[in-house]
Amino acid sequence: MKKHSARVAPLTACNSPVLTLTKVKGDERPEEGSGAGAGAGSVRTEAESRQEAAAGEGGEGEGDGGGGRRWWRAGPRCCGRRRLSVERLKEALWGSAVVLSVCSSWAGTSQLAKVTFRTFDAPFAITWFAATWNLLFFPLYYLGYAWSSDEKQNPLQQFRECCRFYGDDGLTIKIFFTRTAPFCVLWTLTNYLYLLALKKISATDASALFCCNKAFVFLLSWIVLRDKFMGVRIVAAIFAIAGIVMITYADGFHSHSVIGIALVVASASMSALYKVLFKMLLGSAKYGEAALFLTVLGLFNVTFIICVPTALYFTGIEHWTSFSLIPWEKLCGIAILLLSFTILMNxxxxxxxxxxxxxxxxLSVPVNAVADAYSTDIIFNGVRVIAVLIICLGFLLLLLPQEWDKMAVRLVSRFRVSKREEVVEEAAAGADGGFAGQSRRSKASRTSTATLAHSF
Known part of the structure; x- marks a missing residue:
């Protein structure tokens, strides 16, 4: 039986989840008959062995029995290999589905937000409306728990168990404000600054620049949390900074593009600060605890952050004519896509x-590039393309594990060993072929000499 225990840190958009998955393998069943066969072989006499050998050579029944035993032993191994291949195929299909879903949800959020701004220019109201959907996290988690878990608990019991994440006292009013307010503010700023930047720059540049948040996470973790230093991640951070400068240069340092780039970089910084602060103050959480934490963020957003869009509306900063003209279908689409993206990421x-x-x-970067090429008049010059590729390369370098250098050395050493073995096998095969040729030639010469001697 396999046991799984997982801990995940809920993150903002475009942050990879921090999870520790522990698998405990159960005892494997021994092959039937192996122990009995070994015991029987140890007490057999030499005469019995000779009789069995003779019967195996002359009798077809014993030969069939031996073949049957070999087939019986090979059967479960073949079944095990088939099961393993089927499991790997399922994992590959699930992984591909998750990758495509993450890509489509994040790219869809950016593209739909730009379309919404044409008729509803209120980025903070959209941010607040999308954040209210976080209230659905814990109910959705409980539905999945009730459907898949053998131990059934009512919602109140599951809620109390998940509240232990906040401490022995649970979710108190003090903890609600001290442990929720900072993360809710960072969550809101991350999404608001990103949506605000989409009004200034293209979705391709915004999604590419937002990938720099992983480099900011490494720098903050290295400075604040004293994480392990890795030279390759420093190189990735340099790539990210170079990509930001090159994208700014590609637009000619115009005011609107510079402001949009600055907003995306600020959004990525808020996202990185959210992740590092969560790891420093709360550590990690189980699935239910993470769902409860995100639901509490939604509750804080509905209760206290609502005053901000209200003030922006009455001051005219984000003013719309009437509530009947609000594109609710687009707002709900953005909220659903962002909710799906957050669920997949966490x-x-x-x-x-x-x-x-x-x-x-x-992968959302090239998807946004294709969408922008057909919907807007963005110019993909050489500097912009190189900048996007540099940022994506830096992002991929940050995905390397900490022991990547040792793994590379092992891979190179195994490759060298395999090449040496191939060379040795080829040399041995050539030598065997040469000896065989020489023996054939010597036999032929001996045969011809004997024939001639006999004829004379």
Whole structure:
């Protein structure tokens, strides 16, 4: 039986989840008959062995029995290999589905937001409306728990168990404000600054620049949390900064593009600060605890952040004519896409690896590029393309594990050993062929000499 225990840190958009998945393998069943066969072989006499050998050579029944035993032993191994291949195929299909879903949800959020701004220019109201959908996290988690878990608990019991994440006292009013308000503010700023930047720059540039948040996470973790230093991640951070400068240069340092780039970089910084602060103050959480935490964020957003869009409306900063003209279908589409993206980023680790999830984020950049090429008048010059590729390369370098250098050395050493073995086998095969040729030639010469001697 396999036991799974997982801990995940809920993150903002485009942050890969931090999860520790522990698998405990059960005892494997021994092959039937192997122990009996060994015991019987140890007490057999030499005469019995000779009789069995003779019977195996002359009798077809014993030969069939031996073949039957070999087939019986090979059968379960073949079945095990088939099961293993089927499981790997399922994992590959699930991983591909998660990658495509992450890519489509994040790219769809950016493209739909730009379309919504044409008729509803209120980015903070959209941010607040989308954040209210976080209230659905814990109910959705409980539905999945009630459907899949053997131990059934009512919602109140599950809620109290998940509240232990906040401490022995549970979710108190003090903890609600001290442990929720900072993360809710960072969550709101991350999404608001990103949506505000989409009004200034294209979705391609915004999604590519937002990938720099992973480099900011590494720098903050290295400085604040004293994480392990890795030279390749420093190189990735340099790539990210170079990509930001090159994208700014590609637009000619115009005011609107510079402001949009600055807003996306600020959004990525808020996202990185959210992740590092969560790891520093709260550590990690189980699936239910993460769902409860995100639901509490939605509750804080509905209760206290609502005053901000209200003030922006009455001051005329984000003013719309009437509530009947609000494109509710587009707002709900953005909220659903962002909710799906957050679910996949935080809970997709249950079916695939965090690396594949992060690859889905990178793939949203070319998807946005294709959409922008058909919908807007963006110019993909050489500087812009190189900048986007540099940022994506830096993002992929940050996905390398900490022991990547040792793994590379092992891979190179194995490759060298395999090449040496191939060379040795080829040399041995050539030598065997030469000896065989020489023996054939010597036999032929001896035969011809004997024939001639006999004829004379």
């Amino acid at each position: 809970f997709g680790i249950a079916v695939t690896s965090p690396t594949l999830i992060s690859v889905g984020v990178v």
